[in-house]
Every structure is written in structure tokens, then in C-alpha cells.
Amino acid sequence: MTKKKLIETSLPLEVINAASVREKSIRHGHPSTLHLYWSRKPLATARAVLFAQLVDDPASRPDEFPTVEAQDAERARLHALMGKLVVWENSLDENLLGQARDEIRKSNSGKLPAVLDPFAGGGSIPLEAQRLGLEAHASDLNPLAVLINKALIEIPPRFAGRTPVHPGGNDQATYQRAEGLAEDVRYYGQWLRDEAERRIGHLYPKATAPDGTEHTVIAWKWARTVKSPNPANPIEVPLVNSWWLSKKKGKEAWVKTTIQGGQVHYEVVHDANGPTGDDEWTIKHGKGAKAVGDSTPFDYDYIREEGINGRTGSHLIGIVAENQRGRLYLSPSLEHVNAAQIPRLEVDEDGDIATNPRWFSPPAYGMTKFSNLFTNRQLVAMTTLSDLVTEARERVLADALATGLPKGDRLEDGGSGARAYADAVATYLALGVSRTVDYSNAMCSWHNTGEKMRNIFSRQAIPMVWDYAEVNPFSDSSGNFLGQVEWVVKVLERTPTSAEGTADQGSASERDYGDLVISTDPPYYDNIGYSDLSDFFYVWLRRSLRDVHPQVVGTMLTPKAEELVANPYRHDGRAGAERFFVDGFNSVFHKIRQGARPDVPMTVYYAYKQQEAKVDGATSTGWHTLLDGLINAGWEITATWPMRSELSNRMLSQGTNALASSIVLACRPRPADAQTTTRRAFVARLKSELPEALRTLMQGAIAPVDLAQAAIGPGISVFSRYTRVREADGSDMSVRDALLLINATLDEVLGEQESDFDPDTRFAVTWYRSYGWSAESSGTADQLSRATDTSLGELERGGIFEAKGGKARLLSPEELDGAWDPALDNRLSVWEATVRLAAIMGGQGADKVAELLAEVCSRLDLDAVKELGFLLFHEAEKKGQAKDALLFNGLVSAWGDVTDQARRIDPGARSTQEAFDFEDEE
Known part of the structure; x- marks a missing residue:
């Protein structure tokens, strides 16, 4: 029987997203600074997804975890490990990485599987596979992407632990990872810079x-x-x-x-x-x-x-x-x-x-x-630097032979001797030159507040620049050549070398997928022109590396005919571009389905943009194309997770399913004998399965803002397990209509929670849904209070409502943000606790909330408070009340942290309320 993996059940999303956001501010040594590429995935996201993709969900091992409580506790332990794994400072912690590898082996018959990304791009996924000790395979049609991946996963392990070959480079006793190679790149980079200045410095x-x-x-x-x-x-x-x-x-x-x-x-x-x-x-x-x-x-x-x-x-x-x-x-x-x-x-x-x-x-x-795009002087500088890469390679070769290294084969032929080592150094020097091109062109500008050069690619395009800045490559300041080499060196010093890696150039529709785990970040429909943008760098890389990587840089420009993007300028308009993309996409994922490992789900990233949303809940062609393509290619989608690597002030978008930088989908091959079903049966199955899936999601560390998107996973899983879902008129249900039904079912499931709340809370939820914080007639309030088994007097005594002068209203969070002692509150409702805590979180922070929770847990079931937080976020989002939604999202997002703090404040609190388990909330 196929075991569910952790990614198909629960993820500590807030921890992963926080680490991914923080990664944006990390510069020196971060692999993204090796060379520019477009829309890279954050390393924290890639690392977490791979781990969760390969590790069993505890519910799949009932012999070890027979009860729901045991399964929840094991998930919490795995989440805690993931919380450490995603921290950038831990990315070279071999002890921690060893623990991760042990968990992967436990779930994969004692082995570490091989991982492939057939659309490797900037290399985040293969690099993080290698960091986890997995054999990493990267392939891409784009030669710039292939060179980046070779520099990240293929070259460093081959020369790990080597001593530098440059004169005087044997001073250090031992070199870890690729530190010796990095030192040589720095040394020969300095030689290249000095030689270039000697030749053209007079300019x-x-x-x-x-x-x-x-x-x-x-x-x-x-x-x-x-x-x-x-x-x-x-x-x-x-x-x-x-x-x-x-x-x-x-x-x-x-x-x-x-x-x-x-x-x-x-x-x-x-x-x-x-x-x-x-x-x-x-x-x-x-x-x-x-x-x-x-x-x-x-x-x-x-x-x-x-x-x-x-x-x-x-x-x-x-x-x-x-x-x-x-x-x-x-x-x-x-x-x-x-x-x-x-x-x-x-x-x-x-x-x-x-x-x-x-x-x-x-x-x-x-x-x-x-x-x-270059001035006359810039053309001379770039040709000089590019051609000196070849001369630097010859110096490396001579010095390597002088240290006693055998000559061996070239790097492209699999060598690891002096010739291959010289090729490796030349590769990194060429990347340094290519980084310089980003700052040495006539489309750069001067940043008049930061007092620095602004590179050409401030976004995924080459816009016209009228007043441009021409950098001096031989200065010691912004945009200089040696500084670009140093960025490359710092990445190389931190690159993992614990497993082998290969990077190949080729079409995803033609390669073999046998016995490989697939995690991939495919092109984003029509968002980015990868090959057209890459040509800007490629023409210079080809000049430097045509003798080092002749197969990779064998074409005059990057290949474009097979590139899987919906480019209307290349495929006879929008309709032709869409056909090309859909056919190519379906072909690739049909082939992956034939060869990939059946025991591990495939993971696929989709770059979701807020502007794709429409008011009716539908999203762009790209999102529907992705889902349609996977389903038509024979895949069942078992989970969808929103991964945010950017913070946005406009966190909410009414009527949409996502607020993410990316959505990660987990997919399994659909059985060949899968059945068809009817709309009625599909809806019944949704209502049967979605409540338990939502319970697991809300029990984990998921923020309310992410719940609707994550709920698509179990919902679309039901839809995609059938070969077709028939409408009443016999037509096939579309993905768009399935998503609308999943949203409607989510509304029902969240609404059903209301029946478990106390009368005051049931009243307040119904009132908020209709009137928010606005005043309405006292008669309407009196009628609703009777229907929910409370009264206006009790609501006022409970401190959540006000009725006077024929008008009535709920008290807003701002009015409940004052001093409050839960122990002295004579009529404490789940509503009052939730709204007060959300207001206090927004105004006074997590420490104060934790202090109050230690008291609240003796009066209320705190699971109910958390559930109400989810429900109120959902209602606020539907009403377009961003301020309210931010408050409730903030409270629930920090739930694990504040409950952990509360436990430390009052260790005995847990025994006074059995329904609340602080350990399970970590």
C-alpha cells in the first residue's frame, strides 16, 4: 500500500515562509548570488518541500503511531526538525542534516533517493537535494541554467577537499568542501583583474x-x-x-x-x-x-x-x-x-x-x-575580461601540473585531474565576468539615494534607461570586477559537497525519468522570457567558455523553439502560444508519469501572483492550465501549499484562493483503472473528506491566510482521482468549477464549527457576518439573541455588545484592547477571548498574549479560540475587511509560539484543561 508523505498531510508553513522571507535579506554566500537567474525558489522552501516529500506522514505508519494523539505528536516533532532545517545559519550544520537524512532513510527502505528537477533554472531544488545528501540531477534547455547548476552541484563535489594549486596556496592544512577551489578562483580572479588593468587601464x-x-x-x-x-x-x-x-x-x-x-x-x-x-x-x-x-x-x-x-x-x-x-x-x-x-x-x-x-x-x-547595449569602452572591457578567462585557465593548468596533479580528461568528459580543475576555475571566473556584464552596460543607472550602481536587471526585463552610469571595473567600489568574483567565491565556499550531482542540457520532454524522485519548478506560462533574457549573458559566457563547455555553449544564442513558455511573439499570437504551452506541458508530465517512482509524490511549483486573481474566485489561464495539464496527464493532485517568500502590505484579496509567491502541489499517478463520477457524488465525497483534512491542517502551524489555498489540495485530490466528473448535462466538469465547489464546501465546513460554540459566540459570529461592527436596530439584535439562546442583557454583561437608543452593535477590537483579567471575567465567551487576544496581539505583542493565555486556558477550550480565529479570518476576507483579517491571522499564525510561552509561564495549566495540549501546538 502506498504511504502518504508528510507533504500530503501537514507542513509548518509559517516557519517555512518566515525563513523564505528572511532569505531575501541574506546576501554574501547565498547561492542566488552566484549568478542572476529569474524567479529562483527560496532555498528554505526547496529544502522543506524535499524533506516533506520524502518522509512518511505518521498516519501512514499505524504500527508505530496507532492513535491520533501519537500521530499529532510525531508530526509536531517532524515540524520542529523542519523548523531548524530551514534556518539559513543551519544550512551547513552536518549534525542537523544528518538527522534529516536519517528520517529520509527511515521512510525509503534505508536509502537516500535520487532527485531530479527537469526545469532546473537557477538550481535551488537540485542544490537542496544535494544538501540533504541526495544524489542530485538537474537538467534544463537553457545553457545559462545548465552552467549555474554545474557550478552549484556538479563541480564542487568533484574537487571537494582539494588544496589550492596557485603558488603559495598550501599554507592551510585542510580544506573543507570546495574551499580550496574557492581560494584558487579568488587568486586567479585577482590575476585576471590586474592583467586586464595593465592592458586597458588607460581607458x-x-x-x-x-x-x-x-x-x-x-x-x-x-x-x-x-x-x-x-x-x-x-x-x-x-x-x-x-x-x-x-x-x-x-x-x-x-x-x-x-x-x-x-x-x-x-x-x-x-x-x-x-x-x-x-x-x-x-x-x-x-x-x-x-x-x-x-x-x-x-x-x-x-x-x-x-x-x-x-x-x-x-x-x-x-x-x-x-x-x-x-x-x-x-x-x-x-x-x-x-x-x-x-x-x-x-x-x-x-x-x-x-x-x-x-x-x-x-x-x-x-x-x-x-x-x-554597451558603450565602446564597455565592449573593449568585456571582450578583454572574457578572453582573459582562457589565459587564466592556462595558468591554472600549468600550476596544477606543477603540484603533481595528473593531466587527466577535460571537465566536460568527466575528468578530475589538472585539465578538469583548470576548466572548473575558468567556469567560475567566467561567471564572475558574466556578473560584471550586469553592471557594465549602458542600461545601468546610478542609485542617487544608495550612492551605488543599479544593475540592468532590477526586474525581469530590459527597460530603456536614458541617463545611464558607466562603471569602472577596476575601482574598489560599487560594480567593480573583483567584487563580482568575490560574490562567486563566497558562494563556492559554502556549497555542499556531501553527494554527487549532475547538470545536463536537454528538453524535459525527451529525457529519461526512470527511478527518480521529481521536484520541479516549471516555466510560468507567459510570465518570464527565460531564453530571451539569458541571451544578454550568454553571448559573453560563450566567448569565455566555448573551449571549456563546448557542448553546453555550442549554439550562437540560447535555444528557443522548444522552450516551454507561452510566448505570443514566437507562436503566432495568444491562441498559438497557449496551444504550444499546453501540449508541451502535458507531454512532459505524461512522460514523467511513465517513469517516475510511484512510492513518492512528485512536487510541482507554480508562481502565483496576486494580480492573477479575479473577483469571482477564478484565476489566470496559467493556474488552470497547470491543474488541467497535470490531471489530463494522469496525475492525482494530493496537496497544494502556499509558499510565501515576499511580505505584502495587501495581504488579502477578496474572493481568491491564494496569497502566495508560489504554490507547491504534491501529485501521485492516477491509477489506470480510475473511475468516472457525477457532480452529486463528487460533492458528497468532498463533504465527507474535507472536514478531517481541514482538522489536520488547522491542528498544524498553518495561518488562516493560507487555509483556503491549502484546502484546495484535499479538494482537488478528490476531483483529480476520477478520470472525469460528469455534470448533469453530461459534459465534463472544468477545473474552474471544481475550485468553486471546493470553496463553497470550505465555507460550509468552517460554518459547521459554529454549532460547538457557546451561545454568545454563536450570536456574535452571525451578527458579524451580517453587520460587522456597524450598528443595527435593537429589535433585530433581540430577535437574533433569542434564536441563539442568549439575550441582549447577557451579551452586554459579557462585555462584547452594546444596545442603546434603539441601536445595537458588537464592540470592535479597538474597544476590547484595554486591561483585561480573564480570571475575573464573570461571563467569558470564546468570542470575547478571541477578539481581545487578537487586538492585544496587534497592539501589545505575543508576550502579553502568552501571559493571558495561561489564564484563559483554565476557563475555555483554547482549540475553540484557535478555530474561531480561523473562522473570523475567513469571514473578514469575504467581507473585504483587511484590517480585521490581519488581526485574526496574526493571532492564529503565532499560536504555536504563544501557547509554548504560556506553558512556560504556567506549567500546570495543561492539567486544568484536558482539551488543550500545549505540546501538540508546538
Whole structure:
């Protein structure tokens, strides 16, 4: 019999989500900083999902855990282990990782399974599989993704524990993981930087300050120019979004313009009284452009025409230099203008930028080639750095042979000797060069509040930048080359090497899936143009690595024909793009179903965006396409979990099922002999199975904001276990209609909890559902109170209601946020306790709530308080009351922590209320 895995029953979502959110602020050493890739999954999420995917749910082992209580306690233990696993600081804790591996072995016949992500992308899933000691396999059609995965999972284990080969590199006795390799990358990166400066350093002159001192330039600030359309004053005018160079308090600097001899003159001014409002720009989205001097207006169409006809130029408007006390902002000089005026280099590695205005703005202005995105000086710098990777490799090879390493095969042929080691170092140096490309192009800008370079990919697109910053790759400041190498080195030093890994290039529809556990993050329908965006880096990586990874970088640009995205520019419009995606998606997951392991569920990520939601509860084509595709390919969806890696102020969206950055689905192969059913039978089965599934979810550490999305799992599991669900007219029920029915059933299940509440609480829930905190007639209140077996007098004595002057209303959380002693409360209802605790959590924090819970638990069943918190969140969300929903979500989300604190405050509390078990709530 197939055993359910933990991911199909419960997850400590809040802990996982908190760790994933925190990961965004971790920089040095984090694998995402090895090289840019789009929409990577947080490592904490990938690690937790893999663990839960491979570990049995306690209910699947009744011989070990025969009772519900024993199963809940074991889940709590596994959740606690996961809570430690997802912490970034524990990611190299071998003792903790060993415990995780032991749990995985227990659930997999004493073995550690092999894991594959066939859409590996930025490599989070294969890397975390390797960290858990699993044999990791990554494949992707995109060569940039393949190189990143090789650098993360394939190369480090091959050279783990090696001593550096560079001269003087044997000072340390032992090297853990890939620390020795990392030290060599740092050493040869320094050599590459110094050699490049020796060859082209003259192109980057120092700047002279007003006091005569010389300073290394960090960046040159340029503005693109067009000729003014005013025939009476046809001067070359700059296009500038902001004249400010620095808005930092006490260090303000801005560019002042004057017209001298028919030309624009630029001067850097140091004071806080710079331009504001319409004076701050000459081009602005939504407003068009204007000429300096006479403010002649012109539109974007005029600029596009000038660009397409090659009539744009550039002016140096300011210089940013290094200074002991921070940045130094200087006026432009003829010396620095001339330094950039060098012949344009023709590069072999080039390509056309995709004509998709959703992702790429430059082609509309005549910049149709990737080489157009670089200044003349930047092209020289990038070709020099790229070509020096090959020379650095030869130095590594010579030094490695000198240490006694055998020559061996090349890295691509599976070697591990001197030649392969030189290839490995070259791979990381090339990634350092590629990282530099992100900052060394004419689409970068200067961050005038952070006083630093802003890279080209601030989002998943290449937008047009008018006033751009040209970085000095040889400075010691923002955007320099050696700094990019250091980012690579810090990742390599922390990369796990406990298991083997392979990264291959290939189509997901053509590879083999035999005996592999699948966890994957497939392309997101039409959200991201992976290959088109990757070409920006690929043309330079190919120049550096065509002799090191000839098979991976064998094409001129990244493969696109087979890329599984719904790109209307590539597939004859939206309809053609949708057909291509659906057919390809179904083909891949049909093939996975034929070969993947049947004893472990597959996990699939879907990147959910809040803007996909619609008011009627339906979501985007992408979400329905994913569910339809999996079901049609023969999969039963057994769980859906919302994974949030971003905090949002707008946490709620009325009528939707998700508030997540991603949704993770667990899927099992549907039996070949699966039956069909009717709508009536489907609804009956939903009502039979969903209540127990919700009990398990709410017993775990799930937030109310995530309950509706998580409830889709057991609901869509019922739908997808049938080959088809027939409507009354004989047609097949759609996924969209199934989701609406699941939502309706969720409403019913939550509503059924009301019958177990005390009379005052039943009254208050019904009143809130109808009127919220608004006043209504006392007659209506009196009638409802009788129906719920209470009275207006009792409700007022209970401190939750007010009736006077013919009007009646519930007291709001703000009115219940004052001093309160539960022990002295003569009529304490579940409603009063829940609303007061939610208000106190929002105003005074978890410590105060824990203190009060130690008293409340002697008066009430705290499980009822938690259940009411879920119900009130659900009602507030439906009413669009975001403020209320935030309060109730905050209370229930912190439930495990506050109950644990309460237990420590009053260890005897547990015995006074048997229905409440603090241990089970951890």
C-alpha cells in the first residue's frame, strides 16, 4: 500500500515562509548570488518541500503511531526538525542534516533517493537535494541554467577537499568542501583583474578634484541625447530622468545645466537646493520629454524615430569618484569625455534582441543588437575580461601540473585531474565576468539615494534607461570586477559537497525519468522570457567558455523553439502560444508519469501572483492550465501549499484562493483503472473528506491566510482521482468549477464549527457576518439573541455588545484592547477571548498574549479560540475587511509560539484543561 508523505498531510508553513522571507535579506554566500537567474525558489522552501516529500506522514505508519494523539505528536516533532532545517545559519550544520537524512532513510527502505528537477533554472531544488545528501540531477534547455547548476552541484563535489594549486596556496592544512577551489578562483580572479588593468587601464583615467587631488572613478554618469525639434534652436539636448547624483542628507549633489555657444554645459553643484518637480527631469514616463533651455516639448515617437535613424548621442554629465569619506561628485571634463571616445569594436558574439516590448524596450529606439547595449569602452572591457578567462585557465593548468596533479580528461568528459580543475576555475571566473556584464552596460543607472550602481536587471526585463552610469571595473567600489568574483567565491565556499550531482542540457520532454524522485519548478506560462533574457549573458559566457563547455555553449544564442513558455511573439499570437504551452506541458508530465517512482509524490511549483486573481474566485489561464495539464496527464493532485517568500502590505484579496509567491502541489499517478463520477457524488465525497483534512491542517502551524489555498489540495485530490466528473448535462466538469465547489464546501465546513460554540459566540459570529461592527436596530439584535439562546442583557454583561437608543452593535477590537483579567471575567465567551487576544496581539505583542493565555486556558477550550480565529479570518476576507483579517491571522499564525510561552509561564495549566495540549501546538 502506498504511504502518504508528510507533504500530503501537514507542513509548518509559517516557519517555512518566515525563513523564505528572511532569505531575501541574506546576501554574501547565498547561492542566488552566484549568478542572476529569474524567479529562483527560496532555498528554505526547496529544502522543506524535499524533506516533506520524502518522509512518511505518521498516519501512514499505524504500527508505530496507532492513535491520533501519537500521530499529532510525531508530526509536531517532524515540524520542529523542519523548523531548524530551514534556518539559513543551519544550512551547513552536518549534525542537523544528518538527522534529516536519517528520517529520509527511515521512510525509503534505508536509502537516500535520487532527485531530479527537469526545469532546473537557477538550481535551488537540485542544490537542496544535494544538501540533504541526495544524489542530485538537474537538467534544463537553457545553457545559462545548465552552467549555474554545474557550478552549484556538479563541480564542487568533484574537487571537494582539494588544496589550492596557485603558488603559495598550501599554507592551510585542510580544506573543507570546495574551499580550496574557492581560494584558487579568488587568486586567479585577482590575476585576471590586474592583467586586464595593465592592458586597458588607460581607458579609465583618474579624476582630479578641485583641490588638485586625484581619485579613482567609480562611475561616469551619461545622458542620451537627441536634437531638439525646435528649428529655431536645434541644439543637442540630454534625456534625463533626474538631475540628482546624490540625495543623501549632507552629501547632496546635482547637475546644473546652462546653454553656452549653442551647446549644453554641465556643472555638478553641492547643495540641498536642487531641482524639484518638473525641473528635475527632461524625460518622464507619462509626460514625454522637453529640451533644456527653452523647454520645447516632444514625445516618445520623436525619440524613437531619432533612435531608429541613428541620430542619438550621449553627453557626460557627471563623475562619481572614490573618496576617503564616501563618494566624490565632480563635473565632467574634456579628458574624461575623450577617454571614452574610442573606436567601436566589432564583436563576433552578438545577437538580435527579442522584439517583445513586454520585456525589451531598447529595440523600439533602434538598439536591436545586444552589442548596442554597451558603450565602446564597455565592449573593449568585456571582450578583454572574457578572453582573459582562457589565459587564466592556462595558468591554472600549468600550476596544477606543477603540484603533481595528473593531466587527466577535460571537465566536460568527466575528468578530475589538472585539465578538469583548470576548466572548473575558468567556469567560475567566467561567471564572475558574466556578473560584471550586469553592471557594465549602458542600461545601468546610478542609485542617487544608495550612492551605488543599479544593475540592468532590477526586474525581469530590459527597460530603456536614458541617463545611464558607466562603471569602472577596476575601482574598489560599487560594480567593480573583483567584487563580482568575490560574490562567486563566497558562494563556492559554502556549497555542499556531501553527494554527487549532475547538470545536463536537454528538453524535459525527451529525457529519461526512470527511478527518480521529481521536484520541479516549471516555466510560468507567459510570465518570464527565460531564453530571451539569458541571451544578454550568454553571448559573453560563450566567448569565455566555448573551449571549456563546448557542448553546453555550442549554439550562437540560447535555444528557443522548444522552450516551454507561452510566448505570443514566437507562436503566432495568444491562441498559438497557449496551444504550444499546453501540449508541451502535458507531454512532459505524461512522460514523467511513465517513469517516475510511484512510492513518492512528485512536487510541482507554480508562481502565483496576486494580480492573477479575479473577483469571482477564478484565476489566470496559467493556474488552470497547470491543474488541467497535470490531471489530463494522469496525475492525482494530493496537496497544494502556499509558499510565501515576499511580505505584502495587501495581504488579502477578496474572493481568491491564494496569497502566495508560489504554490507547491504534491501529485501521485492516477491509477489506470480510475473511475468516472457525477457532480452529486463528487460533492458528497468532498463533504465527507474535507472536514478531517481541514482538522489536520488547522491542528498544524498553518495561518488562516493560507487555509483556503491549502484546502484546495484535499479538494482537488478528490476531483483529480476520477478520470472525469460528469455534470448533469453530461459534459465534463472544468477545473474552474471544481475550485468553486471546493470553496463553497470550505465555507460550509468552517460554518459547521459554529454549532460547538457557546451561545454568545454563536450570536456574535452571525451578527458579524451580517453587520460587522456597524450598528443595527435593537429589535433585530433581540430577535437574533433569542434564536441563539442568549439575550441582549447577557451579551452586554459579557462585555462584547452594546444596545442603546434603539441601536445595537458588537464592540470592535479597538474597544476590547484595554486591561483585561480573564480570571475575573464573570461571563467569558470564546468570542470575547478571541477578539481581545487578537487586538492585544496587534497592539501589545505575543508576550502579553502568552501571559493571558495561561489564564484563559483554565476557563475555555483554547482549540475553540484557535478555530474561531480561523473562522473570523475567513469571514473578514469575504467581507473585504483587511484590517480585521490581519488581526485574526496574526493571532492564529503565532499560536504555536504563544501557547509554548504560556506553558512556560504556567506549567500546570495543561492539567486544568484536558482539551488543550500545549505540546501538540508546538
